[in-house]
Amino acid sequence: NLLRNRHKNKPQQQTQLDALLRLNAPLSEAYLLLDNFKHLLSTSDALQARRDLNDWIAMAGQSCRQEIVRFAGNLAGVIERIVNAVRYRLNNGLIERFNRKIGMVINRSCGCKNLNWDL
Numbered sequence: 001n002l003l004r005n006r007h008k009n010k011p012q013q014q015t016q017l018d019a020l021l022r023l024n025a026p027l028s029e030a031y032l033l034l035d036n037f038k039h040l041l042s043t044s045d046a047l048q049a050r051r052d053l054n055d056w057i058a059m060a061g062q063s064c065r066q067e068i069v070r071f072a073g074n075l076a077g078v079i080e081r082i083v084n085a086v087r088y089r090l091n092n093g094l095i096e097r098f099n100r101k102i103g104m105v106i107n108r109s110c111g112c113k114n115l116n117w118d119l
Contacts (some may be wrong), residue, residue, distance in 0.1 A: 002031060005038070026065055031069065033060055046087040052080055 001009060001017040009017060021028040023090070033056070040052035052073070060072035084090065 002027075008034065028061060030065065030068065033063070041082075041086060042084060044089075046083050049086040050079065050083050053082060 001013050001020070004013070021031055035055055036052075036059070040049055040056060043049050043052070046112070057076050058069050059074045060075075063069050063072075074091075
């Protein structure tokens, strides 16, 4: 339930998630930050993404969890890369698919005993 998008939860799953978040304040904070981060990555406007990202980094920088503060500090150094990913809708899906195809070809070729064509 934590990793699923909120709008994809069934009513029972949402009730369980709400109960869990009420019981655990640090988890609730991290969940809200994650939800906000997903939202800022879903925009197509690079300027809005930059403003939202700066706001998110400031908000995460005030967290009580050191891990979140450190993550926000790391993001501050790569804002332009994230904005470019939003602007151009970049991801590594094509590269990963190509690497998988190469791996499949290599696995298939493992059955060849001898590639010596000089008879």
